[in-house]
Structure formats: C-alpha cells, structure tokens
Amino acid sequence: MAEAHAVALPGAPSFFREKVLLGMGWGEYLRSLATPWNALAAVILVVGIPLLAYRFAAGLGATTALTQAYPWGIWIGFDMMTGIVLAAGGFTIGATVQLLGLKDYHGIERSAILTAFLGYLMAVFGLLADLGRPWNIVQAMFNYGSASPLFEVAWCVMCYTTVLLLEFTVPFFEWMGWRKLHAVLKKMLIALTVLSVIFSTMHQAALGSLFLLAPTKLHPLWYSPFIFIFFFISAILAGISMAIIESTISHRVFARQLTGKHVDVDGLVVGLGKAGAVVAFAYFFIKLQGVIDGHAWGHLLTGWGALFLVETVGLVLVPSMLFAYGARHNKAKAVKVAAVMVIGGIILNRLNVSVIAFNWTSATRYVPSWMEVWISLTLVTLGVVAFRWIVNRMPILREDSAFPQGH
Amino acid sequence: MRLTRRGFLKVATVTAGAGLAAAGTARAAGPAPVDPGLPGVLVDTTRCAGCRACEGACAEVNQNPAPDAAADLSVRRDTSQHVFTVVNQAEGPAGEPRFGKKQCMHCLAPACASACPVRAMDKLPSGPVVYDASRCMGCRYCMVACAFDIPKYEYERAAPRVRKCGFCAERQAAGLEPACTSACPTGAITFGKRAALLDEAKRRIYAEGSRYVRRVYGEHEVGGTSWLYISDIPFEQLALATGMPERPYSDLVAGALSAPPFVMTLWPPLLMGLYAFSKRRTEIEQKEDHHG
Numbered sequence: 001m002a003e004a005h006a007v008a009l010p011g012a013p014s015f016f017r018e019k020v021l022l023g024m025g026w027g028e029y030l031r032s033l034a035t036p037w038n039a040l041a042a043v044i045l046v047v048g049i050p051l052l053a054y055r056f057a058a059g060l061g062a063t064t065a066l067t068q069a070y071p072w073g074i075w076i077g078f079d080m081m082t083g084i085v086l087a088a089g090g091f092t093i094g095a096t097v098q099l100l101g102l103k104d105y106h107g108i109e110r111s112a113i114l115t116a117f118l119g120y121l122m123a124v125f126g127l128l129a130d131l132g133r134p135w136n137i138v139q140a141m142f143n144y145g146s147a148s149p150l151f152e153v154a155w156c157v158m159c160y161t162t163v164l165l166l167e168f169t170v171p172f173f174e175w176m177g178w179r180k181l182h183a184v185l186k187k188m189l190i191a192l193t194v195l196s197v198i199f200s201t202m203h204q205a206a207l208g209s210l211f212l213l214a215p216t217k218l219h220p221l222w223y224s225p226f227i228f229i230f231f232f233i234s235a236i237l238a239g240i241s242m243a244i245i246e247s248t249i250s251h252r253v254f255a256r257q258l259t260g261k262h263v264d265v266d267g268l269v270v271g272l273g274k275a276g277a278v279v280a281f282a283y284f285f286i287k288l289q290g291v292i293d294g295h296a297w298g299h300l301l302t303g304w305g306a307l308f309l310v311e312t313v314g315l316v317l318v319p320s321m322l323f324a325y326g327a328r329h330n331k332a333k334a335v336k337v338a339a340v341m342v343i344g345g346i347i348l349n350r351l352n353v354s355v356i357a358f359n360w361t362s363a364t365r366y367v368p369s370w371m372e373v374w375i376s377l378t379l380v381t382l383g384v385v386a387f388r389w390i391v392n393r394m395p396i397l398r399e400d401s402a403f404p405q406g407h
Numbered sequence: 408m409r410l411t412r413r414g415f416l417k418v419a420t421v422t423a424g425a426g427l428a429a430a431g432t433a434r435a436a437g438p439a440p441v442d443p444g445l446p447g448v449l450v451d452t453t454r455c456a457g458c459r460a461c462e463g464a465c466a467e468v469n470q471n472p473a474p475d476a477a478a479d480l481s482v483r484r485d486t487s488q489h490v491f492t493v494v495n496q497a498e499g500p501a502g503e504p505r506f507g508k509k510q511c512m513h514c515l516a517p518a519c520a521s522a523c524p525v526r527a528m529d530k531l532p533s534g535p536v537v538y539d540a541s542r543c544m545g546c547r548y549c550m551v552a553c554a555f556d557i558p559k560y561e562y563e564r565a566a567p568r569v570r571k572c573g574f575c576a577e578r579q580a581a582g583l584e585p586a587c588t589s590a591c592p593t594g595a596i597t598f599g600k601r602a603a604l605l606d607e608a609k610r611r612i613y614a615e616g617s618r619y620v621r622r623v624y625g626e627h628e629v630g631g632t633s634w635l636y637i638s639d640i641p642f643e644q645l646a647l648a649t650g651m652p653e654r655p656y657s658d659l660v661a662g663a664l665s666a667p668p669f670v671m672t673l674w675p676p677l678l679m680g681l682y683a684f685s686k687r688r689t690e691i692e693q694k695e696d697h698h699g
Binding site: 071101194201358 | 488542560562567659660
C-alpha cells in the first residue's frame with residue numbers, strides 16, 4: 001500500500017486503488033474475484049440481467065405466469081412482501097441501539113441498516129419489474145388515492161428508503177473521508193432513527209392491510225381484520241431473527257475484518273434470543289386470536305389448516321420456545337436455529353397471504369414461471385453481491401481508524 | 408451527542424410535524440350517501456332470451472372484437488381484456504334456459520377505487536366507475552380487491568391497461584343509455600335511476616308471489632351496486648359472485664387507515680422519551696464510574 005502512495009499522484013488514482021481495488025493492482029484484484037461463490041453469482045446474473053431486459057421488452061405476459069385470477073405472483077409475494085419484512089432489522093436494531101441505548105448491539109447496527117437499505121432497493125426493483133406501467137410510479141406522488149393501503153405503502157417505502165440511504169451515508173462518508181458531511185449526518189442519526197420507526201410501523205402494517213380488501217379471496221385462516229397488526233408484530237420478529245442470522249454469518253464470512261476487535265457474537269445472539277422468545281410468543285398468541293375472531297376453527301382440520309399449523313405452530317410457537325431455551329441456558333446455537341425457523345415461518349406467512357392461500361376457492365392455481373423465479377433470484381444475488389462489495393470496503397463491521405467513535 | 412432540551416424539542420417537533428402534514432392526506436373515503444339520482448340497471452333474468460345483442464352492442468361501442476357467435480353459453484364464460492360483458496346460460500324451472508349477464512357492477516363504494524393508490528380507477532359523481540390509463544402504474548391491486556373479478560389486464564401488451572365495462576360513461580354524459588341496455592329487445596335489462604329500479608325490482612318480486620328469489624342481488628352486496636338483479640333461480644347458478652360482505656369495502660380498511668395519524672403523532676414523543684431516559688441512565692452510570 002505504501003508503494004501505491006509512492007507511485008500514484010495524490011488524489012483520484014491512489015484513492016481508487018486503495019478504496020475500490022482494496023490496495024491491489026487490477027490483475028491481482030481480478031484474480032482475487034475468481035471464487036466459487038462469485039462464479040455462482042456470475043451465472044445467476046449473466047442469465048438474470050438479460051431476462052430483466054426481456055421482461056421490459058416483451059411484457060409481463062411473455063415472462064410471467066400471472067393470470068386474470070392471479071394478478072400478483074412472486075414478484076409481489078416474495079420480492080416485495082418478503083423482501084420488506086426481512087429488511088425490518090434496520091429499524092429494529094437501529095431503535096435498539098440509538099433510542100433504547102443498548103450499545104452492546106452497536107457492532108451489528110450498521111450491517112442491519114445496510115441489509116435493510118439493499119433489501120428495500122431490491123424490493124423496489126422487483127416492484128418496478130412487476131408494475132405494468134412502471135414509468136407511472138411517479139403518479140403516486142401527485143394523485144392522492146388516500147383510501148388505499150397501497151398509497152400508504154408507496155409513500156412510506158419512498159420515505160423510508162430515503163432515510164435508510166441517509167443512515168447509510170454515515171459509513172459511506174467515513175469511507176470517502178468527508179468529515180464535514182459525516183459530522184452533519186451523524187448528528188441526524190437520532191432523528192433518522194425516529195423516522196425509521198415511524199415509517200416502518202406504518203408500511204409494515206399497511207402491507208398487511210392490503211389484503212383487508214380481499215375478504216372473499218384470502219383463506220379465512222389468514223384473513224383477519226387484525227392482519228395489519230400481525231404484519232407489524234411479525235416484522236419486529238423478523239428484524240430480531242435477521243439480526244441473529246446476519247451477525248452470525250457476517251462474523252464468520254468477514255472474520256478477517258474483525259481482527260484485533262473482540263465482538264462477543266454469541267453473547268449478542270443470546271440477548272436477541274430473549275427478545276425473540278417474547279415477540280414470537282406474542283405473535284403466535286395474536287395469530288391464535290385471529291382464528292378465534294374469524295371463527296375459523298373448522299378450517300384447521302383441512303389441508304389449509306395443516307399449512308397454517310406448520311406456519312404458526314411449527315415455525316412460530318416451537319421456535320419461540322427454542323429461543324427461550326437458548327436464552328435461559330445461554331445456548332447460542334439453539335437461538336440461531338430458532339431464528340432460521342422463524343424466518344422460514346415469516347417467509348411462508350407472506351407467501352401464504354399473497355400467493356398460496358389467495359384465491360383459495362379458485363379452480364386454477366398460480367405456479368411461477370422459471371423466468372419469474374430467476375429474476376427474483378437475480379435480485380437477491382445483486383443484493384448479496386452489493387452487500388459483500390460494501391462490507392469489504394466501508395466501515396460496516398470494522399471501525400475506521402480515522403473515525404474512532406464511528407461505532 | 409448530547410441531547411439538550413432544545414435539541415429534544417427540535418427533533419420531536421420536526422418529526423411530529425412531518426407526521427401531521429402527511430396525516431391530513433391519510434384518511435379513508437367513507438361510503439357516499441346513495442344519491443336517488445344515480446343511474447342503475449335492473450336485470451330481470453326471467454325475461455332474458457339469451458340473444459346476446461347486449462354483447463354485440465358492447466363490443467362495438469368499446470371497439471372490442473365482435474363476440475364469438477358460435478360460443479356455447481352453457482359453458483361458463485368470463486369477461487376478459489377484450490370482452491366487457493358475457494351472457495351465461497343456466498337451467499331454470501321446468502328445464503327452461505335462464506341467462507345471467509356479467510359485467511362491471513358499478514359499486515356505490517367500489518373496492519377497486521378504494522384500492523387504487525393513484526385514483527386511476529375512480530367513481531364519477533355521476534355514477535360510473537371509470538379507468539384512466541394515463542395515471543395507472545399497473546399494480547393490479549384493483550383486480551385483487553374486486554369481489555366480482557371484473558378488472559382484466561392486458562398482460563400481452565408492452566403498455567398494458569386494465570380493461571372493464573365503463574357503464575358507457577360518455578354515452579350517459581351525452582344523455583344516451585348504455586349500449587347494452589339500448590340493444591336489449593326483451594326488456595330484460597332496463598336502464599334508469601337506481602332508486603326507482605330498486606322499487607320496481609321489489610314490486611315484481613312481491614307482485615308475482617313465489618316466482619322470484621326474494622332478494623335483489625346488488626341491493627346490499629359490498630354496500631350496494633348500480634346493477635341490480637332479480638331471478639327465479641339462485642344467483643350463483645347464473646355465474647354471479649356471491650358471499651361477499653354487505654359493508655362497503657372502504658369500511659374494511661378504514662380502521663387500519665386511521666392508524667397513521669396516531670403513529671405519526673405518538674411515536675416521536677414516546678421514542679424521544681425512551682431516548683432521553685436511556686441517555687440519562689448512561690450519564691449516571693458514567694458519573695458513578697468516575698466517582699467510584
């Protein structure tokens with residue numbers, strides 16, 4: 001690295017080599033990219049990006065399995081519904097650190113916010129692919145369809161993605177070395193965190209409210225006047241569980257970044273497990289109240305009931321106990337397993353509500369086309385690649401020595 | 408960052424202010440009181456001969472392809488992006504055929520319009536529920552929300568539109584009847600004022616003793632529709648959707664949509680309170696560490 005300083009002129013070239021190529025030359029850098037995971041990502045993207053272009057050139061009919069009876073497929077059910085809820089770690093952990101003052105979780109705050117930011121970006125890309133007239137998305141800013149829960153979702157997602165971008169600029173400016181801007185944004189963090197909680201409360205709930213307008217189409221085990229509360233509570237649960245999974249993976253994959261800095265990941269995980277146990281049990285309990293309120297007991301004995309029980313008992317109640325066990329006996333492994341189960345349960349819930357148990361009386365079923373699946377996969381891959389690219393460069397998991405109190 | 412009282416107030420006011428500004432726009436549209444002057448159509452299925460003149464007139468006026476003359480009416484057909492109305496055949500009393508016409512019901516409080524975030528789908532004050540492609544972003548939430556499965560999508564097009572019956576709003580504005588009702592030779596579909604047609608529907612039910620099912624389809628469904636049906640066989644046999652709530656769909660989301668103003672006004676002070684509390688706790692801890 002010292003060599004680079006000596007050779008390059010002060011300014012852009014050395015900056016590029018240091019910050020973007022990680023201090024390597026072009027040849028060395030490109031060789032470092034030849035890993036099996038990168039190869040897999042490349043295969044997905046090489047097919048997926050032209051597919052995205054094909055979607056816009058040929059239209060929805062040529063690329064999706066959507067029908068008149070199933071206007072929403074996996075681009076809404078997975079990319080939007082699931083993508084947004086799994087990005088809830090941004091506001092959950094942000095509020096835990098900035099507002100509740102639990103500074104122990106500082107070490108995972110930035111990665112939670114970065115995941116949320118990239119998650120929202122990918123959800124928005126998925127939405128743009130799904131919209132029939134994506135160029136008209138700006139109409140939402142000028143025509144107030146304020147009786148629509150989707151209007152609330154649109155505004156909150158726009159505002160919250162902006163908040164996440166601003167929160168992300170703190171490590172970005174540290175990376176760029178822009179001290180003045182960094183100081184300004186750092187001061188705004190508390191206010192940004194408050195805004196992130198407000199917008200998240202509203203749109204996480206409103207994504208559930210969308211289905212209030214489909215009482216004859218959504219299966220009675222999932223339709224409830226309280227569905228927006230279910231969506232909000234499960235978003236908090238997803239936030240906690242994603243923080244557990246992410247911090248585990250990040251600290252394993254990016255272990256190199258953490259040299260000289262001791263982070264007790266297992267301690268954090270067990271702490272999050274305590275919160276997970278309480279929230280998962282509360283979520284199970286209100287889901288149960290939904291069944292009582294909807295007089296839907298009889299449906300539990302059908303195939304739909306089995307699916308519902310897998311989702312709520314198998315993937316919410318059981319992991320809530322596992323969370324409690326792990327937290328009580330200080331077993332991080334149990335907490336991690338529970339977190340994975342909960343995430344599975346929440347993904348299943350969002351897919352059940354928006355795709356699987358939707359139009360349950362219909363004679364036809366929706367099965368996504370391979371192109372829909374591949375494009376969803378492409379967006380997830382883009383998110384993961386961007387996450388890695390950023391974490392390897394910016395002070396997300398590690399501290400920047402020039403900004404000692406960055407974390 | 409040290410939080411002064413002024414700093415606290417600044418953050419709380421700015422966020423709450425932003426909240427209140429947005430709260431003004433986030434209110435649910437309640438059902439409009441039923442205007443006795445609103446247009447409606449009465450469908451008396453016992454009078455329909457199944458001639459499908461309505462289908463032909465509809466296709467012509469909407470510049471859709473002419474209906475397939477050879478179609479088998481006893482096989483259930485649905486409207487599509489090219490077909491805004493269809494006639495389905497069912498078996499009536501004594502083996503006589505009965506026919507059910509399907510098209511947009513033009514709800515008094517339409518779920519599609521409640522669902523639309525950009526008001527591309529909207530109910531005109533004069534009654535028809537109409538669609539404006541220039542505003543539409545193609546989210547297809549109207550299709551999800553419609554209990555009658557009426558809005559249909561042009562998946563095959565590069566700039567797809569939602570397509571459905573518009574109640575011939577332009578013809579109505581010019582003082583004309585909708586194309587379908589003006590084409591009906593048997594008086595099975597009658598255009599008029601909804602309030603008067605509802606009275607007429609009930610008069611027929613009561614005057615003809617046990618002939619009709621004692622219910623007007625569309626009087627209460629989803630809060631009432633402009634199109635009203637009477638029949639001597641159960642409505643579901645005529646391929647009409649049943650089982651939807653009698654409340655307007657806008658009521659179903661009203662509770663959830665009333666939450667944002669509270670979230671936007673109550674969260675900021677609450678969260679700032681938590682922040683101030685945790686800040687104070689940390690300061691005390693630091694002081695104790697310092698002295699100890």
